[in-house]
Amino acid sequence: MVSISIAMTTCNGALFLRGQLESLAAQTRLPLELQVGDDCSSDRTLEILEDFRRKAPFPVVVHRNFPKLGITENFLATAGRCAGDWIAFCDQDDVWLPQKLARCARGIERGPSDLKLVAHNATIVFEGESRRYLKTFWRGADYRPRLGLPPHWSCAGFTQVFRRDLLTILPDPAARALRQEGVRDGHDYWIPTLAAATGSILLLGAPLALYRRHGNNVTPAVEQEPRSRSRKIWRALRANGQAYSDEADVASRIAALLDEASAVADKESRALLADAATRLRSFSGANLKRSLIYADRYRHRRIGMLKDLLLEGAYRRSPAPSFGPRAFLKDLAYALFLPVGRGPPPSG
Numbered sequence: 230m231v232s233i234s235i236a237m238t239t240c241n242g243a244l245f246l247r248g249q250l251e252s253l254a255a256q257t258r259l260p261l262e263l264q265v266g267d268d269c270s271s272d273r274t275l276e277i278l279e280d281f282r283r284k285a286p287f288p289v290v291v292h293r294n295f296p297k298l299g300i301t302e303n304f305l306a307t308a309g310r311c312a313g314d315w316i317a318f319c320d321q322d323d324v325w326l327p328q329k330l331a332r333c334a335r336g337i338e339r340g341p342s343d344l345k346l347v348a349h350n351a352t353i354v355f356e357g358e359s360r361r362y363l364k365t366f367w368r369g370a371d372y373r374p375r376l377g378l379p380p381h382w383s384c385a386g387f388t389q390v391f392r393r394d395l396l397t398i399l400p401d402p403a404a405r406a407l408r409q410e411g412v413r414d415g416h417d418y419w420i421p422t423l424a425a426a427t428g429s430i431l432l433l434g435a436p437l438a439l440y441r442r443h444g445n446n447v448t449p450a451v452e453q454e455p456r457s458r459s460r461k462i463w464r465a466l467r468a469n470g471q472a473y474s475d476e477a478d479v480a481s482r483i484a485a486l487l488d489e490a491s492a493v494a495d496k497e498s499r500a501l502l503a504d505a506a507t508r509l510r511s512f513s514g515a516n517l518k519r520s521l522i523y524a525d526r527y528r529h530r531r532i533g534m535l536k537d538l539l540l541e542g543a544y545r546r547s548p549a550p551s552f553g554p555r556a557f558l559k560d561l562a563y564a565l566f567l568p569v570g571r572g573p574p575p576s577g
Contacts, residue, residue, distance in 0.1 A: 231334045232261040233390060234313030238303045240268040242321035243277055245441060250281045252324045258331035260317070262288040266307035269297045274321075301415040304386065308416075309396055316393055318386040318416065322441050324354075329437035333390040336431045340372060345428035346391045346421060348384040349437040367432045374429050375501070380480045380509045382425065386417040387438060395423045398490065398498045426487055426505035427498055470523025477516035484509035515543045519552070522564050531564040 235253060239246065253263060263285065265278055275291070282289035290310070298306060308316050315337060317330065333347045340347075350366055366384060424430055484506040491502035518534045525531050538544065544557040552560075 231315060231337050232313040233258075233315045233317055233330055233334060234311035234393075235260045235263045235317050235319050236304060236308040236311055237263060237265045237319040237321060238268065238300070238307055239265060239270055239274050239278070239321045240297075240303075241270050241272045241274060243270075243273040245322035246274060246277050247281075248324055249319070249321060250277070250285075252326075253319070254281075254286055255327050256325065256330045257327050258334055259287050260330060261313040262290065262311065263319075264307050264310050265289070265291045266298070266303045266310075267291060267293050268299070268303050269294060301419075304416040305396070305419075308393075311393065314393055315390055316396075317390045318420075320387045323351075323387055324439040324441065326437050326439070330390075332433060332435060332437060336370070336433060337390075340431055341429050343375065343428035344372070344392070344431060345395060346389060346424035347431045347433065348388045348390075348421075349433040349435055351385070351388060351438045351440040352436045353440045367434060369432075369434045371432045371434075372429055373432065375427065376425060376505060376508060378425055378430065379476075380425075380483055380512055381476055383418045383421045385440070386420075387440065389417075389420060391420050391424060392428075395420060395427070398423060398427070398494045398502075422483060422486070423490075427501045470520040472520075473516045473523070474520035477513040477520065480509045480513035480516065484513065511541075515541060515552075519543075519560060522560050523567070528564070528567070531567065535560055535564045 237249075253260070267275060267278070275293070278289070278291050282291065292307065292310065294303060294306075304318060308318070315333075317333070319325075329349070333349070336347050337344060348366070366388070421430070487502045487506035487509065491499050491506065494502055515538060518538055521534050522531045525534070538552075538560070539557075544552050544554060
């Protein structure tokens, strides 16, 4: 039977914490335990946690951090104290729907043996307003094979239920959280990165949590309005060569992190991490070439880049990260019809 621990972090969360805790107690499939890492709260957070601990239908352990750890290290340290085979990250200010753990556990039990991560959709709720809408990160239920998602893919921490052994791949996962400038919640990226590199992932289309937005959230806001059809079309057709260059940079940095991880990982994970790093470097190179289709002023060189990508198989449909046929049609149009003389001169 699948055992799932909950890893919650708190920091002055008294305003919304009680509602979240009540939603954990109302799960149709109870967790093995609730582990809480409190980051030096000065409000009633600890009092609320202690009151819940006394009456909760499962064990509750509260650990007080001194000094303050910060978001990523607090989440990973709290997860490291969990005893379950699977761990669910939990924010202090959301609400879980009653069937969340049951649906995730069912997906785990039915999934492939190398399943590392389950992630689900959510409903965004604006506190003090009547607005709410479904944030659809993906549709349906879909098992993705190892490296079957783009290398820059990640998902919000509160949507994740992951296999505990991801934390044991590295001796000190908190110290190796994904190092991206400006990323405060690195656990959101690091766990999916390790999961995609070492096993398969299950995406659940069902919204299994209410993501409350109230102006004082610790984690950054996701996009707060659904995209219109015209906006989606514009985003698909724009000449976003810089975006492809940025993707190349992200993939290259993740590859470097996985190389670092493979050097110290356990024997079973070492080859998987090294292979993932190699494939990410290839993806990075393809994205860099793609960016030049939109930057080079000379048509023959743009067409040459497109030919290189075709010969490399970048546009083929496959489980591995690829651009896809629609991306090819877009790149072909820009390679052929971008007016000669436009765009910055090629470097070098």
